[in-house]
Amino acid sequence: MSEPNATGSPERRGLLKKLAAVVIGGIVSLVAPVAGLFVFFDPLRKRHRKGGDFIRVISLDTLPADGTPRRFTLVADRIDAWNKYTNVFIGAVFLRRTSEAEIEAFNVSCPHLGCTIDHRGEDFFCPCHDSSFALDGSISGPKSSSPRDMDALQVEVREGVVWVKFQNFRTGTEQPIPIS
Amino acid sequence: MKERFLTWLDHRTGYRRIVDEALFKNIPGGAKWRYVWGSTLTFCFVTQVITGIFLWMGYSPSAQTAWESVYYIQHEMAGGWFLRGIHHYTAQIFPVLLVMHLLQVVIYGAYKAPKELNFWLGILLAILIVTLARTGYLLPWDQEAYWGTRVVTSIVAQAPLIGPEIERLAVGGTDFGHHTLTRFFALHAGLLPAIIGLLLAVHLKLCRRNARLESEASQKPGCAYWPDQAWRNAIAGMFVLGAVVLLVLYHHGAKLGAPADPSESFQAARPDWYFLFLFQTLKSLSGLWGAFVLPGCLVGMLVLMPLTGRLKKGHVFNVGFLFVALTAMAVLTYLALDKDWHDEAHKLAVNKAQANSERVKILAESPKGIPVTGAVTLLREDPLTQGPRLFAKHCASCHRYDGHNGMMGKPIEKAATASDLKGFANRSWLKGLFDPEQVSTLKYFGGTKFRNGKMAKWVKKNVPKFDDSEKEMLSNITVALSAEAQLKRQRDIDARHAAVIAEGQGYVAEIGCTDCHQYREPDEDATAPDLTGYGSREWLIGIISNPEHDRFYGSKNDRMPAYGRDEKLTPKKIKLLSDWLREDWYEKGDELKPEPKPAKVDPEPEVVEPEPKPAEPSEPEPKPAEPSEPEPEPAEPSEPDPEPEPSEPDPEPEPTEPDPVPSEAEPGDGPDPERKDPPKLTVDFVTQIKPVFESRCVRCHNAEKKKGKYLMGTKLVACKTGESELPPIVPGKPDESNLVKLISLDEDHDDIMPSKGGPLTKEQIQAIRTWIAEGAHWPEGLVLKAVKKK
Numbered sequence: 001m002s003e004p005n006a007t008g009s010p011e012r013r014g015l016l017k018k019l020a021a022v023v024i025g026g027i028v029s030l031v032a033p034v035a036g037l038f039v040f041f042d043p044l045r046k047r048h049r050k051g052g053d054f055i056r057v058i059s060l061d062t063l064p065a066d067g068t069p070r071r072f073t074l075v076a077d078r079i080d081a082w083n084k085y086t087n088v089f090i091g092a093v094f095l096r097r098t099s100e101a102e103i104e105a106f107n108v109s110c111p112h113l114g115c116t117i118d119h120r121g122e123d124f125f126c127p128c129h130d131s132s133f134a135l136d137g138s139i140s141g142p143k144s145s146s147p148r149d150m151d152a153l154q155v156e157v158r159e160g161v162v163w164v165k166f167q168n169f170r171t172g173t174e175q176p177i178p179i180s
Numbered sequence: 181m182k183e184r185f186l187t188w189l190d191h192r193t194g195y196r197r198i199v200d201e202a203l204f205k206n207i208p209g210g211a212k213w214r215y216v217w218g219s220t221l222t223f224c225f226v227t228q229v230i231t232g233i234f235l236w237m238g239y240s241p242s243a244q245t246a247w248e249s250v251y252y253i254q255h256e257m258a259g260g261w262f263l264r265g266i267h268h269y270t271a272q273i274f275p276v277l278l279v280m281h282l283l284q285v286v287i288y289g290a291y292k293a294p295k296e297l298n299f300w301l302g303i304l305l306a307i308l309i310v311t312l313a314r315t316g317y318l319l320p321w322d323q324e325a326y327w328g329t330r331v332v333t334s335i336v337a338q339a340p341l342i343g344p345e346i347e348r349l350a351v352g353g354t355d356f357g358h359h360t361l362t363r364f365f366a367l368h369a370g371l372l373p374a375i376i377g378l379l380l381a382v383h384l385k386l387c388r389r390n391a392r393l394e395s396e397a398s399q400k401p402g403c404a405y406w407p408d409q410a411w412r413n414a415i416a417g418m419f420v421l422g423a424v425v426l427l428v429l430y431h432h433g434a435k436l437g438a439p440a441d442p443s444e445s446f447q448a449a450r451p452d453w454y455f456l457f458l459f460q461t462l463k464s465l466s467g468l469w470g471a472f473v474l475p476g477c478l479v480g481m482l483v484l485m486p487l488t489g490r491l492k493k494g495h496v497f498n499v500g501f502l503f504v505a506l507t508a509m510a511v512l513t514y515l516a517l518d519k520d521w522h523d524e525a526h527k528l529a530v531n532k533a534q535a536n537s538e539r540v541k542i543l544a545e546s547p548k549g550i551p552v553t554g555a556v557t558l559l560r561e562d563p564l565t566q567g568p569r570l571f572a573k574h575c576a577s578c579h580r581y582d583g584h585n586g587m588m589g590k591p592i593e594k595a596a597t598a599s600d601l602k603g604f605a606n607r608s609w610l611k612g613l614f615d616p617e618q619v620s621t622l623k624y625f626g627g628t629k630f631r632n633g634k635m636a637k638w639v640k641k642n643v644p645k646f647d648d649s650e651k652e653m654l655s656n657i658t659v660a661l662s663a664e665a666q667l668k669r670q671r672d673i674d675a676r677h678a679a680v681i682a683e684g685q686g687y688v689a690e691i692g693c694t695d696c697h698q699y700r701e702p703d704e705d706a707t708a709p710d711l712t713g714y715g716s717r718e719w720l721i722g723i724i725s726n727p728e729h730d731r732f733y734g735s736k737n738d739r740m741p742a743y744g745r746d747e748k749l750t751p752k753k754i755k756l757l758s759d760w761l762r763e764d765w766y767e768k769g770d771e772l773k774p775e776p777k778p779a780k781v782d783p784e785p786e787v788v789e790p791e792p793k794p795a796e797p798s799e800p801e802p803k804p805a806e807p808s809e810p811e812p813e814p815a816e817p818s819e820p821d822p823e824p825e826p827s828e829p830d831p832e833p834e835p836t837e838p839d840p841v842p843s844e845a846e847p848g849d850g851p852d853p854e855r856k857d858p859p860k861l862t863v864d865f866v867t868q869i870k871p872v873f874e875s876r877c878v879r880c881h882n883a884e885k886k887k888g889k890y891l892m893g894t895k896l897v898a899c900k901t902g903e904s905e906l907p908p909i910v911p912g913k914p915d916e917s918n919l920v921k922l923i924s925l926d927e928d929h930d931d932i933m934p935s936k937g938g939p940l941t942k943e944q945i946q947a948i949r950t951w952i953a954e955g956a957h958w959p960e961g962l963v964l965k966a967v968k969k970k
Contacts, residue, residue: 043353044345062748073443080243080357089443113467114334115327116445127447127525128331129463145463172338172467179354
């Protein structure tokens with residue numbers, strides 16, 4: 001029976017040293033980047049509510065009966081990181097009266113790349129990349145760069161007042177995908 | 181001593197070998213001018229690092245401080261504009277140098293083995309440098325940066341598979357805000373420069389290694405980097421820096437637009453010049469194809485060059501491809517620029533952006549300075565900035581401002597239906613109002629019926645007949661009325677003309693203005709807008725808020741919306757609009773009125789009780805009364821001007837004698853069987869007609885006021901014709917009675933009576949009609965007196 005070597009063979013000692021260097025060194029050097037990345041990915045974990053609530057816009061009778069769209073800015077409370085802002089701009093909509101009590105609402109953000117759409121007489125137009133839309137929000141003309149119609153929003157008329165469920169959508173997709 | 185120290189240093193650092201390799205190893209083929217491009221890029225990078233570190237010392241990344249700190253660097257810190265200018269224009273020149281470097285590398289085949297790895301490293305560096313530029317673009321947080329970067333992050337979100345996640349990580353959430361800036365800043369000033377610096381060191385090391393190997397293999401004589409190549413690089417660096425400095429001096433630093441405002445869309449948004457080709461392709465292609473597939477193919481072709489270069493004619497193909505790609509990019513850039521050069525709307529948007537940029541600087545330099553809420557507040561509360569927007573949106577469907585909609589665009593061709601408010605209430609404007617040649621033009625009454633209304637008629641009838649003294653009187657009245665407005669631009673001249681103003685104030689009543697208008701003294705019978713404080717801030721706020729107020733048009737208001745009463749505009753916006761119309765905004769050099777500070781009464785710190793927080797509803801409560809901005813209602817011509825009802829002095833004394841007209845129903849001593857009973861009257865004068873006349877008519881048609889030269893104190897005078905020369909009351913014949921005609925007119929008719937306080941009710945009109953039809957019985961001796969309407 002041979003006497004056990006207290007310090008082990010040189011190969012074994014070398015392996016242990018390598019293992020210790022890799023494992024301990026790895027753990028030690030991983031803590032900082034993992035901690036950093038954990039915080040870095042925070043925006044993916046948080047789910048900020050953005051829109052989705054009905055917002056009071058304007059009384060119905062102020063909208064022209066001839067279907068001319070009107071632009072309205074919407075305000076609500078907004079949280080930006082460490083600040084909470086009350087009653088600030090969160091978006092804008094076009095409202096268009098299609099009949100006595102029926103209203104169409106469109107988000108002013110262009111579905112192409114998110115620029116702001118303008119109303120110019122007989123149609124809607126985005127001055128960034130020349131998207132154009134008919135007054136009913138549908139893509140007009142083959143040159144329109146938008147992949148889909150303007151984003152329609154849910155509207156309710158409550159006691160003569162127009163309320164809009166405001167929502168932003170992802171750009172560049174053929175179907176509107178709400179941004180939560 | 182020096183040699184001993186250097187030897188000591190070399191033993192501890194080995195620096196001599198490093199210096200020898202960097203400076204004294206041979207360059208294959210000797211020093212050349214075409215080798216300078218790489219060193220200019222290194223020079224630029226180092227310049228950016230140095231200037232960036234000093235900018236960092238003054239920069240504060242948050243939504244409320246980013247623009248503000250850049251403004252401070254640019255305009256307040258000594259030499260800040262130059263430092264920022266160097267940083268900005270070096271970034272602008274980077275792409276040019278990158279392309280030149282790439283051309284040199286590709287044309288001379290420097291991508292071929294064994295240099296392919298370094299070539300790929302160079303491409304990676306180019307991509308990182310472009311990313312560096314894009315992240316820096318946002319940091320000033322001005323309108324262009326904000327809206328331009330929003331488009332870029334939208335493009336990123338369209339990347340396949342994880343696009344939305346990358347966007348969210350870059351933005352720091354779903355919306356632009358503080359964390360967008362902190363993240364972009366960390367990338368721009370920390371992570372990206374560190375990576376680029378590291379890769380650049382490797383790139384240069386590999387470059388020197390390749391040069392050494394090439395030199396060793398080459399039979400051609402070479403020369404050392406130092407000093408032959410070094411002086412060429414220095415000259416090239418000098419030219420690059422010279423170009424940058426010239427740009428900085430020419431533009432006086434980098435521009436800084438108006439602070440980012442998410443509520444204010446920015447139609448002038450365009451990417452930096454080197455991205456215009458992509459911008460142009462995005463007009464035709466989706467974000468995926470225009471921003472990923474096409475540029476991806478371009479980069480892919482570059483990456484493949486070391487491989488395609490091995491093929492027969494591969495090098496020629498590579499060079500040809502590069503030139504075709506660069507030409508296409510140049511053409512697309514030209515197309516994008518050409519469209520903007522010919523796009524009037526874009527030019528207008530650019531001018532507006534420039535104006536806002538200059539304006540916010542003036543406001544920031546004011547004694548008030550930049551508030552803690554950020555510089556965006558300055559523009560939001562500035563009448564000069566907000567007034568035109570509000571006017572265009574809410575007023576220009578009827579009114580004009582110097583012919584256009586307030587936004588300094590093309591004059592609106594459609595005829596105005598209300599007055600042109602440029603210079604409202606100033607001397608020149610009022611002088612035109614009193615000018616018979618101008619009073620009926622579109623400038624004053626638009627296309628309304630008031631164009632030929634009482635005011636216009638009075639001016640056209642009376643003013644041409646004025647003698648010299650009356651003309652002077654009118655001139656003084658003009659000055660006096662204009663002084664009521666207390667216009668900022670007339671402050672000095674009004675002070676100098678105090679005597680004329682005082683004289684003019686005395687003439688206001690004398691010439692007859694107070695026949696219709698209230699002035700200085702309370703006048704319940706006034707039928708036209710109050711002239712006290714006419715055009716002043718308080719007056720304008722009042723009329724915009726509620727033109728139907730008795731002080732203004734009352735029930736005669738002709739479709740002018742009550743923006744305040746009906747909550748169509750917030751009080752703040754009405755004030756902004758009023759200030760703008762009065763041209764009352766901060767200008768450089770103005771002294772600001774100190775805001776009253778509340779007296780401190782309690783030395784103890786104020787303890788604010790927290791408001792009880794309501795239980796959170798399971799479903800979010802919709803927010804009531806959002807101050808959303810309604811567009812103007814179409815076709816809302818407002819009555820633009822006061823209409824003094826012309827009234828000449830009536831020489832007739834007030835008749836106070838009893839009415840001699842005998843009553844038809846003469847009282848007898850006793851019943852007379854032969855006598856026919858008088859017809860039974862259905863309307864009683866005393867209980868039904870007299871209260872109406874006294875409360876609605878006699879207040880104006882009395883001996884003191886004699887409106888329309890018509891009096892109603894007694895039956896005798898009530899039946900006499902007035903200014904119209906038509907019989908007012910013809911007993912038994914209501915249809916021939918002018919009084920019946922006037923009280924029966926449409927509510928918005930210019931001549932309707934009563935002219936103030938709303939029309940009579942149908943019942944009242946019918947009672948008067950019946951009263952006249954029944955003979956207009958008026959008890960003998962009964963004198964009517966004006967009483968207040970209850």
